[in-house]
Amino acid sequence: MANPFGSTPLSRARQRNAYTLDNAYMARHIDVAGIIGLSIAVKLSKYLKVTVIARELPGDVGIDYASPWAGAHFRPTPAKTEEERREQAWMRQAYKEFEEIAKYHPEAGVDFIPAVEYFDNADATSFLAEEKGYTTWPDFHILDTAQLPPQLQSIQLGVTYRSWVLNSPVYLKWLQKRAEAQGTRFIRAHLTDLEQVVSAYQENTSQDESDDILAVVDASGRGSMIPSLSPHGVSSSSSQTTVIKRSVIIGVMVPLRSEDVDDASTEAILKRVRDLCPDMVGGNADELASTNGFDLKQVYVARRPMRRDGLHFVLKSLVGHTVNPLLLISCYGAGANGYTISWGLACEVDKFFSPTR
DSSP states (O other): OOOOOOOOOSSSSSEEEEEOOOOOBBEEEEESSHHHHHHHHHHHTTTTTEEEEEOOOBBBBOTTGGGGGGGOOOOOOOSSHHHHHHHHHHHHHHHHHHHHHHOOOOOGGGEEEEEEEEESOOHEEETOGGGGSGGGSSTOOOOOOOGSTTTTTTTTEEEEEEEEOOOOHHHHHHHHHHHHTTTTTEEEOOSGGGGGGHHHHHSSSHHHTTOOEEEEEEEEOOOOOOOOOOSSSEESSOOEEEEEETTTTEEOOOOOSSSSHHHHHHHHHHHHHHHHHHGGSSSTGGGGGGGEEEEEEEEOBBBOOOOOOOOOEEEEEEOSSSSSSSSEEEEEGGGHHHHHHHHHHHHHEEEEHGOOO
């Protein structure tokens, strides 16, 4: 894949630093400590000094910190545009990385499971075209009609494939510890403007280090979501419900109209899941009639960092602070794909810095 920043090598000395800004990211890196920022920090800190500056860090649970609330599971999608083909390639890179993590680092909370998807509406001829990449994932095959849930006559297509799922809070903390083991430093600060990055860094750094800034990676972003999770899903033209086998978590993504839990939405989600997966309801269904037979532990609303125009991934200059403008890599707004493309994006940023090695 072509370098999105072009072929110009990074001309500064290898020992310079990188920063991250994930709520800001620099090379001394300043980043918000979300999934993309942490993945980039782990990748770059193998050979650069990285500093992550963030308002929230792994372990925090505020609504503005989207990554801990994410469903964090793999679901393939057909690539119809050049942008979608680029993101699909990043998904494949991330998939391979998660395979390695699951194999060698069980403490990271990553696992691989069989996933099943059901569709109420699907143009199978177009949707399953091999050139769109949807059918080329490990263990992918189309379900026979006899394998579809008989209780839902609206389902027109069912597929299964090998998916990864992960425990978001556990995985984020694992990334932080891995980055720290490679020398990454974390600074908690609330930055409202990219131009505050250098001052925040200098306030927490000795004088002999404070001017040695190579670049800034801005991995911030904000959006909206109600999380949805699992190895079974049903879709229609108006809704998408996902159930992820990880306790279990169930939910749906909708445009955020309120930060308060909506009881009607919760009831609708639970009813759809019960209709789809009746085996998930235990023997005490009568006692839990108000929740459609589910023993609810928590209901929450959280945000997803989504942009109307999709992922913002560009190279430009950050003016201010210094006589020579800093290099700025903007890398945010992945929305639902944050986890699925995380390592692919980290590799793209790594390609940009690799000439300094």
